[in-house]
Amino acid sequence: MKRLLAIGEALIDFIPGETEKPIKSVESFHPSVGGAPANVCGAFRKLGGGAGMITQLGNDPFGDKIVEEFQTYGIDCAYIKRTDQANTSLAFVALKEDGNREFSFYRKPGADMLLEPETIKKDWFIDAYALHFCSVSLGDFPMKRAHERAIAYAKDAGAIISFDINLRPALWESTEALRQAVLEFLPKADIIKISDEELFFVTGKENIEDALEELFTGNVRLVIFTKGADGAEAHTKTDKAVSKAEKVEAIDTTGAGDAFIGSFLYQLYEDGITVNDLDKISMEQMKRYLDFSNTYCGKSVLKQGVIASYPDMNEMRS
Numbered sequence: 001m002k003r004l005l006a007i008g009e010a011l012i013d014f015i016p017g018e019t020e021k022p023i024k025s026v027e028s029f030h031p032s033v034g035g036a037p038a039n040v041c042g043a044f045r046k047l048g049g050g051a052g053m054i055t056q057l058g059n060d061p062f063g064d065k066i067v068e069e070f071q072t073y074g075i076d077c078a079y080i081k082r083t084d085q086a087n088t089s090l091a092f093v094a095l096k097e098d099g100n101r102e103f104s105f106y107r108k109p110g111a112d113m114l115l116e117p118e119t120i121k122k123d124w125f126i127d128a129y130a131l132h133f134c135s136v137s138l139g140d141f142p143m144k145r146a147h148e149r150a151i152a153y154a155k156d157a158g159a160i161i162s163f164d165i166n167l168r169p170a171l172w173e174s175t176e177a178l179r180q181a182v183l184e185f186l187p188k189a190d191i192i193k194i195s196d197e198e199l200f201f202v203t204g205k206e207n208i209e210d211a212l213e214e215l216f217t218g219n220v221r222l223v224i225f226t227k228g229a230d231g232a233e234a235h236t237k238t239d240k241a242v243s244k245a246e247k248v249e250a251i252d253t254t255g256a257g258d259a260f261i262g263s264f265l266y267q268l269y270e271d272g273i274t275v276n277d278l279d280k281i282s283m284e285q286m287k288r289y290l291d292f293s294n295t296y297c298g299k300s301v302l303k304q305g306v307i308a309s310y311p312d313m314n315e316m317r318s
Contacts, residue, residue, distance in 0.1 A: 001050055001127065002050075002127055002128065002129035002269065003049060003050030003051055003052060003076075003127060003128065003129055004040070004041060004044045004049060004050070004051045004052075004128075004129055004130050004131075004132060004262075004265060004266075004269070005051070005052050005053075005054060005079075005124070005125065005128050005130070005131050005132070005150075005154070005159075006037035006038065006040050006041045006051070006052075006053055006054065006131070006132040006133065007037060007053075007054040007055070007131065007132075007133050007137070007146065007147055007150045008035065008036065008037035008038075008054075008055065008112070008133050008134055008136060008137040008143070008147070009035040009036070009037065009038070009055065009089055009107075009110070009112045009134075009136050009137050010033070010034075010035040010037070010038040010053055010055045010057065010066050010070075010080070010088075010089075010112065011034055011035045011066075011088065011089035011090060011091055011107070011110065011112070012031050012032070012033065012034065012062045012065065012066070012088065012089070012090050012091070013031075013032045013033075013034035013035075013091050013093055013254060013306065014029035014030065014031055014032075014090065014091065014092040014093065015029060015030045015031075015032050015093055015252070015254065015304070015305075016028075016029055016030075016093060016094045016095065017029060017030060019094075019095040020095065020096065020097045021094060021095075021096070021097075022094055022096055022102055023092055023093075023094040023102050023104050026094050029092060031062075031065070032254070032305055032306055032308075033065065033066050033069040033070075033306070033307065034091070034254070034255065034306050035055070035089075035112075035136075036134045036136065036164060036166050036255075036257075036258050037053065037055075037132055037133060037134055038053055038055070038066075038070070038075075038307075039255040039258035039259070039262065039306050039307060040132050040164070040258045040261055040262040040265070041053050041070075041075045041132075041262070042073055042075065042258075042262065042306070042307030042310055043258060043259050043261075043262025043263050043266070043296070043300075043307075043310050044262045044263075044265060044266045044269075045073050045074050045075055046073065046307070046310045046311070046312045047262075047263060047266045047312065047313050047316075048266070048312075048313055049129075049266050049269055049270075050074075050076070051074075051075050051076065052075065052076030052077075052078065052079055052124075053070060053075055053076070053077065053079065053080060054079040054080075054115075054120070054124070054146075054150060055079075055080055055081075055112050055115065056080070056081040056082070056083055056111045056112050056114060056115040056119075056143075057080060057081070057082055057083075057088045057111050057112070058082070058083060058084070058086055058087040058088040058110075058111040059082050059083065059084050060087050060088055062087070062088040062090065063082060063088040063111070066088065067080060069307070073307055079124060081115060081119055082111075083111050083114060085111065085114055086109050086110055086111045086113070086114055087106075087110065087111060088110065088111050088112075089105065089106065089107040089110030089111065089112055089113075090105070090106040090107070090110075091103055091104070091105050091106070091107075092104040092105075092106075093254065103168065103170050104170075105168075105170060105171055107171065109141060112137065112143060113137065113139070113141045113142070113143050114141065114142055114143070115142055115143045115146045116142045116145075116146065117142065117145040117146045117148065117149040119146065120146050120149040120150050120153065121153075122153045122156070124153070125150075125153045125154045125156070125157040125159060126157060128154050128157050128159040129159060129160065129269050130154075130159050130160040130161070130162050130265055130268075130269070131150060131151060131154035131159050131160070131161055131162065132162040132163075132164070132261070132262075132265065133147055133150075133151075133162070133163060133164075133185075134163070134164045134165070134166035135163075135164075135165055135166055135167060135168070135178065135181060135182050135185070136166060136168050136171060138181040138182070138184075138185060139171070139172060139177070139181065140177075144181075147185070151188050155188075158274070158275065159275070160190050160191060160265075160268070160273075160274070160275045160278070161188060161189045161190045161191070161219070161275075162189065162190070162191045162193070162261065162265060163185060163186065163188070163189035163191065163192050163193070164192075164193040164257065164258070164261050165182055165192070165193065165194045165195070165198045165202060166193075166257065167182075167197075167198050167201060175201070179201065179202065182202055183202070186215065186217055186218065186220065187217045187218020187219060187220065188218065188219060189218075189219060189220055190219050190220065190221050190222065190275050190278055191220075191221070191222045191223075191224065191265075191278065192215060192220055192222070192223050192224065193224040193226065193257070193260075193261045193264075194215070194223065194224070194225060194226075195225075195226045195227070195228070195257065196208075196225070196226070196227045196228065196230075199211055199225070202215075203215065208223075208225045208233065208235070212235055212237075216237055221236065221237075221275070221278040221279040222234060222235070222236060222278045222279065223235040223236075224260075224261065224264065226257060226260060227245075228245075229245055229247065230244070230245065231243050231244040231245040231290070231294055232245070232260070232290050232293065232294060233290075234283075234286045234287075234289070234290055236278075236279040236281075237279060238279075239283050240283065241283040241284075241286035241287040241290055242287070242290075243287055243290030243291045243293075243294050244294070245294045245297070245298060246294070246295065246298050248298045248301060248302060249302075250301040250302070251301060251302055251303060251304060252301060252303065252304045252305065252309065253301050254305075254306055255300065255306035255307070255309070255310075256297050256300055256301050257297075258306075259293075259296055259297045259300040259310055260293045260294070260296065260297040261293075262310075263292060263293045263296040263297070264289055264290075264292075264293045267289045267292055267293070268289070271285075292316075295316070296310075296311065296316065299311045299315065299316070
């Protein structure tokens with residue numbers, strides 16, 4: 001059976017016990033297993049697919065917590081390495097009065113950043129349906145080179161390469177270094193997910209239609225453009241599909257974007273869509289994929305937590 005693999009950070013998100021305050025004013029935090037690539041594995045797995053995470057954790061209690069939770073959800077931990085060189089990464093999150101999230105990362109370095117490319121083995125990807133990654137782990141440290149090797153092996157195996165831009169400027173020495181890393185990896189992907197908040201940073205364009213020429217670079221066949229409460233669009237080089245989101249009273253939006261792309265990739269998998277099919281999907285079918293992922297994302301924000309908040313297929317049908 002084919003399955004999803006993801007590479008990058010798995011960490012502990014410290015979720016604030018109160019909202020509308022900056023991190024410095026929050027009095028309590030709740031530890032929650034997170035990291036965008038790991039969340040995508042969680043969504044894919046909860047819907048019924050197989051998923052495995054490629055990362056490195058510290059030999060510490062937080063690393064133990066991540067492995068134990070992954071095992072609870074059936075995420076394959078065979079590709080997770082442990083190290084004494086650094087601790088498991090931590091991220092403190094707060095939701096400020098203006099609605100924007102504030103992050104403070106403990107990751108200088110984190111264990112995930114030190115994953116060596118030699119660790120990545122070609123036979124891991126024999127049964128890979130897709131490989132998913134984000135920009136957080138593309139800085140100038142060993143994990144970036146591990147990404148390059150994993151992408152090459154996955155592509156050789158015929159897997160779909162999925163790249164969620166997922167910008168976290170606080171983790172970078174400069175915003176230009178972040179932008180250049182994103183532009184370096186864009187051509188390696190078959191699917192790109194980019195949000196309305198990220199579009200101008202990456203392309204310098206305010207409108208998705210104006211930015212498509214720059215985004216369709218290298219191997220890119222499909223661009224997913226997410227617009228939060230306004231829904232999402234899917235663009236091929238010749239056509240597009242649009243889906244509006246249902247309005248919901250969100251309780252916790254952490255990991256919502258990961259829920260979207262994880263559920264989208266699962267639908268492609270269920271329908272047997274290969275990398276060569278991506279730009280041949282009818283726009284009617286594409287809209288159904290977007291509608292499902294919008295609904296999935298909407299349901300995920302109605303509960304606290306990340307993977308724990310993701311619905312399974314039975315909940316989607318109810």
